[in-house]
Amino acid sequence: MSEYGLLIDYKYCTGCLSCDFACNQEHGFPLGQSGIKVAQFGPWEIDTDKYEYLFVPALTELCTLCSQRVEKGKQPACVQHCQSLVMTYGRIEDLAKQMVGKPKHVLYSR
Amino acid sequence: MDFDNPLQKQLPWRWQEGDLTVTRSNAWSGPGCHEGCGVLIYTDKEGKMVKVEGDPENPFNQGRLCVRCLALPEVTYHPDRLLYPQKRVGERGEDKWERVSWEEAYDTIVTKFNAYKAEFGPQSVVFNQGTGRDVTWANGRLCYGFGSPNSSDFQSGMACYLPRLSSLYATTGSFLVADCSQHFPDRYDEPSWTRPECIVIWGCNPIISNADGFLGHWIVDCMKLGSKLIVIDPRLTWLAAKADIWLQIRPGTDAAMALAWLDVIINEKLYDEDFVEMWTLGFDELAGRVAEYPVEKMAEITWVPQEKIEAAARLYATSKPAAIQWGLAIDMTKESLPAGQAITALWSITGNVDIPGGMVTVALPYGADIWGGDWGYSHLSPEAKAVRIGLDKYPLLQWGLPLAQADEIVEAMLTDDPYPIKAIWLVGSNALACMGADPEKLMKALNRMEFVVNIDLFKTPTAVACADLLLPVLTYPEKNGLRAVWYHIGNINKAIEPVGEGKSDAQLAIELGHIFNPDLVPWETVEEYFDAVLEGTEMTFEEMRDAGAVLYTDFEYKKYEKGYERGDGELGFNTPSGRIELYSTAYERSGLDPLPYFEEPTESPFSTPEMYEEYPIVLTSGARHWASFHSEHRQIHRLRAMRPDPIVEIHPETAAKYGVGEGDWIWIENHRGRVQRKVQLTTILDPRVINADHGWWYPEKEPAAPSLYGMWDVNFNKLIPWDPGRSGFGANYKSLLCKIYKVNQGEEAQSWLP
Ligand code: SF4
Ligand code: SF4
Ligand code: SF4
Numbered sequence: 001m002s003e004y005g006l007l008i009d010y011k012y013c014t015g016c017l018s019c020d021f022a023c024n025q026e027h028g029f030p031l032g033q034s035g036i037k038v039a040q041f042g043p044w045e046i047d048t049d050k051y052e053y054l055f056v057p058a059l060t061e062l063c064t065l066c067s068q069r070v071e072k073g074k075q076p077a078c079v080q081h082c083q084s085l086v087m088t089y090g091r092i093e094d095l096a097k098q099m100v101g102k103p104k105h106v107l108y109s110r
Numbered sequence: 111m112d113f114d115n116p117l118q119k120q121l122p123w124r125w126q127e128g129d130l131t132v133t134r135s136n137a138w139s140g141p142g143c144h145e146g147c148g149v150l151i152y153t154d155k156e157g158k159m160v161k162v163e164g165d166p167e168n169p170f171n172q173g174r175l176c177v178r179c180l181a182l183p184e185v186t187y188h189p190d191r192l193l194y195p196q197k198r199v200g201e202r203g204e205d206k207w208e209r210v211s212w213e214e215a216y217d218t219i220v221t222k223f224n225a226y227k228a229e230f231g232p233q234s235v236v237f238n239q240g241t242g243r244d245v246t247w248a249n250g251r252l253c254y255g256f257g258s259p260n261s262s263d264f265q266s267g268m269a270c271y272l273p274r275l276s277s278l279y280a281t282t283g284s285f286l287v288a289d290c291s292q293h294f295p296d297r298y299d300e301p302s303w304t305r306p307e308c309i310v311i312w313g314c315n316p317i318i319s320n321a322d323g324f325l326g327h328w329i330v331d332c333m334k335l336g337s338k339l340i341v342i343d344p345r346l347t348w349l350a351a352k353a354d355i356w357l358q359i360r361p362g363t364d365a366a367m368a369l370a371w372l373d374v375i376i377n378e379k380l381y382d383e384d385f386v387e388m389w390t391l392g393f394d395e396l397a398g399r400v401a402e403y404p405v406e407k408m409a410e411i412t413w414v415p416q417e418k419i420e421a422a423a424r425l426y427a428t429s430k431p432a433a434i435q436w437g438l439a440i441d442m443t444k445e446s447l448p449a450g451q452a453i454t455a456l457w458s459i460t461g462n463v464d465i466p467g468g469m470v471t472v473a474l475p476y477g478a479d480i481w482g483g484d485w486g487y488s489h490l491s492p493e494a495k496a497v498r499i500g501l502d503k504y505p506l507l508q509w510g511l512p513l514a515q516a517d518e519i520v521e522a523m524l525t526d527d528p529y530p531i532k533a534i535w536l537v538g539s540n541a542l543a544c545m546g547a548d549p550e551k552l553m554k555a556l557n558r559m560e561f562v563v564n565i566d567l568f569k570t571p572t573a574v575a576c577a578d579l580l581l582p583v584l585t586y587p588e589k590n591g592l593r594a595v596w597y598h599i600g601n602i603n604k605a606i607e608p609v610g611e612g613k614s615d616a617q618l619a620i621e622l623g624h625i626f627n628p629d630l631v632p633w634e635t636v637e638e639y640f641d642a643v644l645e646g647t648e649m650t651f652e653e654m655r656d657a658g659a660v661l662y663t664d665f666e667y668k669k670y671e672k673g674y675e676r677g678d679g680e681l682g683f684n685t686p687s688g689r690i691e692l693y694s695t696a697y698e699r700s701g702l703d704p705l706p707y708f709e710e711p712t713e714s715p716f717s718t719p720e721m722y723e724e725y726p727i728v729l730t731s732g733a734r735h736w737a738s739f740h741s742e743h744r745q746i747h748r749l750r751a752m753r754p755d756p757i758v759e760i761h762p763e764t765a766a767k768y769g770v771g772e773g774d775w776i777w778i779e780n781h782r783g784r785v786q787r788k789v790q791l792t793t794i795l796d797p798r799v800i801n802a803d804h805g806w807w808y809p810e811k812e813p814a815a816p817s818l819y820g821m822w823d824v825n826f827n828k829l830i831p832w833d834p835g836r837s838g839f840g841a842n843y844k845s846l847l848c849k850i851y852k853v854n855q856g857e858e859a860q861s862w863l864p
Binding site (some may be wrong): 012014015016017018021022024025026030032042043044045049051052053055072075077080081082083084085 | 127164172174177312326355748792
């Protein structure tokens, strides 16, 4: 297992699918397949004038954490293209520390 | 050259990354949108583009990219691209074409245009375009170089950004945009910038639409920094769901909403008295007018509860700085100018003008007339200027952008009144399927023309139905060019050889313009033109390319206090009174109401109650989707897969009432016609309102008439009349009435599944 992972602040994920597309392009996966897919929850009303409208990205079996890009000092393709700038690549240990006290974050290992 | 320039970071424009060559560029379209995001184009040893990435060094987008630019290689290498000039050999609509040389194409254009000029005057040739991207600036040179004053678009009331721009120019003498630090190379770290306390998202969904040089995800950046949000939208968008207050407005009542806010703010004295006193004209008249629109009454009109309107107005007025990111919905009401004027009054009386995190006045960087400007119009003779179409009926057109009025152009094409129109130059516009109202009327008008030249990346229904000559243009990786927006200028750098014989929009316009008028268009090559336009930067095109991604301008706040707004160096604004004119003298001079007002959409539950009985649903349209830019991208597999069908969003209660369900194909009908959509059930809408996609056609269907790529069944414009507002600006594209019912089995427009 890699020491590295992805931390995603899904509170601000807008469901734009740039991560999905960027990964698909970078790795030449067949149409529709990607190392990262985004699930949608809602919209529904939770309470008066409060809404659930959530997008949560998840890593699939295809994700290699962009090892080849990272070796060249580049960001993973999904991280670079994320329109909300909500993804961070790093050592899981560091990312876990970063996550402490932050709402609506998810940390992925591979 | 000064490379310590803090406004531009020196960066290589081309380098090697392993086996791949990387070319830095700006994505000024097509394909794509208005934004011109910074891109890195990767090519292999054979010179083929393999991928495109966002440019992390470009402060505008900071590496991010949307799916449309990520799909660039599929667009550029698409087998349906137009690759060489073609002339029509069958009848219009038969889709029979013959390849011709550029020489023959130019000869035909020059011979015909000059013949019309000799017989009917240069005004008999109209130079229209689609939405303003990397076509506008050179197209102006061509039009005015030829000597015609008639350049516009085929959209009723030119109802996209132009009404807002005209309203701003008339009342403030400038243009203003929401300040999300976009003027600074160091963006959110810039010390003189402050995040808006509150951002109002008015009539747009910027994270998807990315309109007018404003990258929507800057809103998300500001949310992370703590900006509060108010969203005014008939739909619960993602931003609306995250907003502190969401006002679910009835489509077409934005002016009523703005007047209601003004009512609250003025009554509760929440405005900035000093700013009003020092820098505005006509506050008392405005207050008098606003009193005619009390919030309780406007609550009924807008379908938003009074307490919510009041809460929003208070939150806005007590937050400072506050910004308003407004959108197309303002333009797409018939009386769009007073709507824009009322919203402008909001940020003016609250003193949010040209302060950090407020609404900042913007200009063309380095005076380069690319994003806006004169484009050679001032060189037209007084006689030519005097016959600009629409000027007599809509005197406001005299001020601001020198547009011909679109509805009047169509009338003139149909009636020869005030004079005959003989030829149309139509660039980057699929007007029949996208921006035009009533497409039957528009098609009839186009088919009365003796000569129609259509310039595009792909063949469209408009081309097949009406064009005599089809010219191919280049996608951005295939061309050199310039990209400017309010904040900066950058290069479009050619990364690959063109896949066909296409030319860039600018090259085409300059080459032809030079033939017609070497005085106004003295440049023999497009590169000379670029250098000339860049004069104010003291750089050539090549120097600019060598210097980095984009060149910013020195930006300052409160320019009105420093004498930077007006040409004469006096303090204040570039209006006759030197103040922001809440009471507009420009409107008054043009015979228009000088104060803002609200008028019901022409067809609505309130203005036509009888019609509402027959057509009992409010119909809106035009919301954008990630996968396409208006009618563009429908043939791009990976994007089409995201949205294979034209969708209508319907509340489940409404769907149940009319016996339709998820995935059903339905007719949406009004007294002008009917159009098919596939049902998507959703609770994001008021049950009284449905929302339909726009800009649909089926590139995979039969091109020849009557099919025209299967356009007629799905062309939303059939429901929209050519019917502009009093000023000549604005039209009700987004507020109609309709009824719905299921499509008979076997008659569904359903086409292609990826
Ligand atoms: S890290 Fe790389 S491989 Fe993994 S999802 Fe992101 S882009 Fe795909
Ligand atoms: S790119 Fe970022 S914002 Fe867009 S869907 Fe992926 S994680 Fe969400
Ligand atoms: S917003 Fe999307 S389509 Fe527009 S320039 Fe940027 S990446 Fe391209």
